[in-house]
Amino acid sequence: MSQALQPATETTDPRILRSRRMLMDSLATLLKTREFEDISVHEITDEAKLNRATFYLHYPDKSALLLAMTEVRFRELIERRGISFTDCDRALDAIVLGVCDYLIEVTGCPVKGALIPLEGSIIPVVEGMFREGLSRHGAAGGVDSELLATTVAWAIFGGARRWFQTPNRVAAEEMAGKIAAMVKPVFLNGNQ
Amino acid sequence: MSQALQPATETTDPRILRSRRMLMDSLATLLKTREFEDISVHEITDEAKLNRATFYLHYPDKSALLLAMTEVRFRELIERRGISFTDCDRALDAIVLGVCDYLIEVTGCPVKGALIPLEGSIIPVVEGMFREGLSRHGAAGGVDSELLATTVAWAIFGGARRWFQTPNRVAAEEMAGKIAAMVKPVFLNGNQ
């Protein structure tokens, strides 16, 4: 019934942690060979050396695993770079670049035609970062800062996604700069 | 293999047209009772009085049908309102309102928790409209107008989607105004 609430469950049980880590690692490995749609739950648990039933103990379906995996890995990538909001412009640039880089990181080198449903996992994370940034600085006058965060997050993901799907794309840094510049006025204008 | 190219096939054969229309209508009907994930291809063809194999003659899977259906219906809704680009501001407002209204139209009254993967069908249509508008007017100086169209389309959809998922939401017109105002500066800024 798509009640994907398990992954949010806080737990310290090493067995649970291990199983979930194994499943995520397994999916990450398989994603470098096949496309998401062509990977079965059986293959994932096989690679992870787990029973297939164990999979369903943690995730309602493979999309939920992808979502959980992406969230963890994208967060890691972002935190590895330690984005701070002391300089908002810099933070924006870093976040956009992070999205671009992650798209490459997660789906190996070959340009796949498939449009993996990553928006469900990346966008909320980006959104959260903007919410945090907005609550600290420029908490926008008349504008709903929640809506602002959502809108900008989608805009960035959409732009990055287009770039990623482009056959012979320019460098991630270049594209990130363009997207950031394009999106910036939304923040500025919001304050008056 | 997700080679969903059939729907793009131009045809005049009444049998093909009829089958596709039946399938779309059937899905639209079922969507008012169940969530997308809980509807099987068998149920769709059953409701449409067609053989299950016929389904696969037209669409590779049910997501492709949803995509095709959404594209057709969303385009209809937009064209029913006859958006023109004589006044860009007005066009932007109308497009945003169209997205908000369509989200309601497609998924009945009850607020479903499910996030139907509509972005794949609505966003490209919105994107196309902006591309058209940009090619006529303000074809942006230094900015890539393709990227601009994509980015804005995602921003709008993301905003509308957030609004749609909000428990007790404000009127579509009000939200559409807020989103349009938020997004507008992206266009203006692009020209210098």
Add this chain to the structure above:
DNA sequence: ATGCGAAATAGACAAATGTCGATTCTAGAA
């Protein structure tokens, strides 16, 4: 009206999905 090509149907198939009950194993507390 007749025949051709293509669309629709029918039935079958292997594989994948999501769920279940029963059993075994294990982390952490007593």
Add this chain to the structure above:
DNA sequence: TTCTAGAATCGACATTTGTCTATTTCGCAT
């Protein structure tokens, strides 16, 4: 160390999915 809750395994199940090979039906041009 022993005990226990619950995590993992196992085998099985009904459904669903996507694909096939006939076979039948139908639109349309001749």
